[in-house]
Amino acid sequence: MMLLFEVSDRIGALYTLSLVVATAVIGVQILKRQGFATLTRANQRLQSGELPAQEIVEGMLLAAAGALLLTPGFITDTIGFIFLTGPLRRSIARRVIRSGMVKAMGGSSTAANFRYWSSSSKGNDPGVANVYEGDYSEESGTLPDGMQKPSDEGDRHE
Numbered sequence: 001m002m003l004l005f006e007v008s009d010r011i012g013a014l015y016t017l018s019l020v021v022a023t024a025v026i027g028v029q030i031l032k033r034q035g036f037a038t039l040t041r042a043n044q045r046l047q048s049g050e051l052p053a054q055e056i057v058e059g060m061l062l063a064a065a066g067a068l069l070l071t072p073g074f075i076t077d078t079i080g081f082i083f084l085t086g087p088l089r090r091s092i093a094r095r096v097i098r099s100g101m102v103k104a105m106g107g108s109s110t111a112a113n114f115r116y117w118s119s120s121s122k123g124n125d126p127g128v129a130n131v132y133e134g135d136y137s138e139e140s141g142t143l144p145d146g147m148q149k150p151s152d153e154g155d156r157h158e
Contacts, residue, residue, distance in 0.1 A: 004073050023077045027069030030084050035062050057093040065089075 008016040042055035061083045068080030082088050 001073060003075060007074065019074075020072050020077075023074075023081075024069050027077070027080055027084065028066070031062060031066050031069070034084055034086065034089075035059070038062060053097055054090070054093055057096050058089055061089050061093060 004016065004020070007019075038055050038058050042052035042059070045052040045055065065080040065083035068076040068083070083092070
């Protein structure tokens with residue numbers, strides 16, 4: 001804000017306001033184009049079976065750029081335009097991904113990547129488990145072989 005006031009003192013309030021509005025309008029126009037290009041690249045990656053981590057981070061940087069460009073001030077506009085500049089934004093996104101600030105899960109989407117719980121996996125392939133669904137109600141007081149009644153002693157309040 002101090003820089004904004006200093007520029008206003010030097011060139012006049014009307015010119016300063018015009019600059020702030022012009023940077024916001026120009027920035028939003030660039031933001032639309034860059035956002036659409038990033039979305040197109042992300043869709044291409046998704047259709048080829050890849051995770052668009054780079055494009056996701058770039059999308060976050062573009063969102064930040066939009067917020068910075070709409071915030072009055074020359075410093076925020078400068079940072080916003082840095083995020084809008086394709087090569088700089090891609091470089092920043094790569095650094096963010098490499099730094100570990102954003103973790104991406106990769107791998108194929110086959111059933112072998114999922115783990116299932118089963119009551120018994122003896123003799124079964126480790127990647128394949130029997131899954132049983134059902135309801136349980138205690139009517140007779142007895143449970144099937146090998147099953148124990150859960151203890152509820154910790155839930156009693158006397």
